[in-house]
Amino acid sequence: MKEKKIDIILNSAEELMCSMEEPNKDMTVDMIAKNAGIGKGSIYYYFESKDEIIDAVIERSYSSAIKEYFVSTENCKTTYEKIRQLFASMIKKEFIDNSHNVIVALHLQDDIILHYKMMMTAIKTVSPILTQILKDGVKDGSVHTETPQESAEMIVAMLTFLLNRSFFPSDDASMYRKLKLYAKVLETCLETEKGSFGFLFTKPE
């Protein structure tokens, strides 16, 4: 079965990617093949290029993450609660190491291309969810924005950016100040009341 084989290859690549500093450079197609227990030629029967494999691994990780995000916000009553939940899920998924998380593992590496691709993917996948939440929120009057889509994109982009250590390898104190600023920005973008996003910069439990 074709899907099965593709998964085997992606699993092999994912495993390797998590275990090296710069997957784009250090991981070879031969290694993916060996690790998957198949010949190199077979890899190219299912994928066009090494890049395509790496992209597929990221895509797969995010498409599973995105489902979680979606589910986690579905049960929330209020718009505000939805946003809070979405952020919490994202931060947990992307930045808190629970040792069995590809996305976190790849964030911890030194691979520029990987970081970039992950940022792009995160933005592309999460923005639509937030956009919908905001649109609903505008309807019921809990948030105020004339441009929900642009607001959503900017909010998600900023968060991704902010938490990406390779841009600002800042200490915890500086990060705290930035998150505080970010919370303020959110209040402005969404015209919510002061302190609505305080949960962002207080340690959970």
Next chain:
Amino acid sequence: MKEKKIDIILNSAEELMCSMEEPNKDMTVDMIAKNAGIGKGSIYYYFESKDEIIDAVIERSYSSAIKEYFVSTENCKTTYEKIRQLFASMIKKEFIDNSHNVIVALHLQDDIILHYKMMMTAIKTVSPILTQILKDGVKDGSVHTETPQESAEMIVAMLTFLLNRSFFPSDDASMYRKLKLYAKVLETCLETEKGSFGFLFTKPE
């Protein structure tokens, strides 16, 4: 003279980089050597690796840009005028094509690594300038922020990010809405009066 040779190599690389889609992939060390009229071995006498050459080209471009930014803000009377001038210089330098600008040329390519490196460099070099402007502004009361450095970093990062088409290949209308939102965010971050950053989203002259 050593500096002269290094410049010859960087010029050669820069010229090639501007003329291809994905310099990181398409430009070879042989080409840099040929184009500079020297042997490949000599390249490695001055540089450790191809990457180092590319980094040096970017570094050089920004270090000249940064001087312009600095000079352009120096003559401004007010803090507000300084910020406006800095932004104008940045936008002009980074995003408006005047056909003899490396930074713009490289932005127009498809090279992920290049984009990433340029974003990082832009943030790293421009933030300190803005930080100083903000600190001065806080002193004379024209802007208000408890965290000038973090504000500066976030402001610069957002602008770089916003204007980077590879993240949001948005149409002009969407870009306009984002810039408007960004202006609003600036007002919040710096606690300036409404409309202070209107110039961001009105076409110059």
Next chain:
DNA sequence: TCCAAATTCGACCGACGGTCGAAAAATGTA
């Protein structure tokens, strides 16, 4: 003029992404 240090050079090396065509496995058909 001589010698050591600095510089130049391109043939060469190893690694890697990707190709190819032959072989094997799977599937269909009677």
Next chain:
DNA sequence: TACATTTTTCGACCGTCGGTCGAATTTGGA
């Protein structure tokens, strides 16, 4: 079961490229 056709597997092979190396050349000071 026997045969034909399609799908899948495979690794030897190819071309390219980043980087090395040591011999040759140039430089510059004594």
